[in-house]
Amino acid sequence: MLVRDIMRSPVVTISPHTTLQDAYRIITEKGIRHLPVLDEGKLIGIITDRDLRLATSALSSFPFPPESQVKGVMRRSPLTADPMDPVEDAARVMRERKIGCLPVMSDGQLLGIITGIDLLDALMRLTGVDKPSGRLEVRLTYHPGELARLTGFLSRRDVNVHSILTYPDGPDHVRVVLRIGSIEDRRIAHDLRRSGFEVLWPPEKPCLR
Secondary structure (H helix, E strand, O other), rough: HHHHHHHHHOOOEEEOOOEEHHHHHHHHHOOOOEEEEEEEEEEEEEEEEHHHHHOOOOOOOOOOOOOOOOHHHEEEEOOOOOOEEEHHHHHHHHHHOOOOOEEEOOOOEEEEEEEEEHHHEEEEEEEHOOOOEEEEEEEOOOOHHHHHHHHHHHHHOOEEEEEEEEOOOOOOOOEEEEEOOOOOOOHHHHHHHHHHEEHHHHHHHHOOO
């Protein structure tokens, strides 16, 4: 999945001469949190709802009057993304730099914007949780062919796989999270355990006495 697949476009923008009160009104009316600032079509900054609140707060050492222009408050030279960047790279940049959005640029033109909410939407799509499905989590040894053995097991039982995510679990194991086209995940998990797989989810039901 690429940035272009999840970015929001067209983008609501303002000029550096927009007042703080007008910028806040736009944010409130549009239900957004980030406003790129363009000067003659060039991205020169970005301002957020938090920036506006802090700038005008009575608790600030030097509060700005609402009639001030955003050019005195905006964050200059914002980090940007390319529409062909992988979504996970954009998420890494946003997490490492602790920012809430990335304007999407191509050849100096603002094409879109992605936010933390867009990344959460992407995660839902990547995991397949946005459609009816079952969930399996299996711990495999970190060895060639183990994932194929797991998917082969499901294939032989005519179980479609909507998504697969893997992540390391120590130096010798990997966890595999699958969304499958069946709500019989407990029955499938039972069969996996009988075949020697270490199933972490769904948990095995205790025996009733």
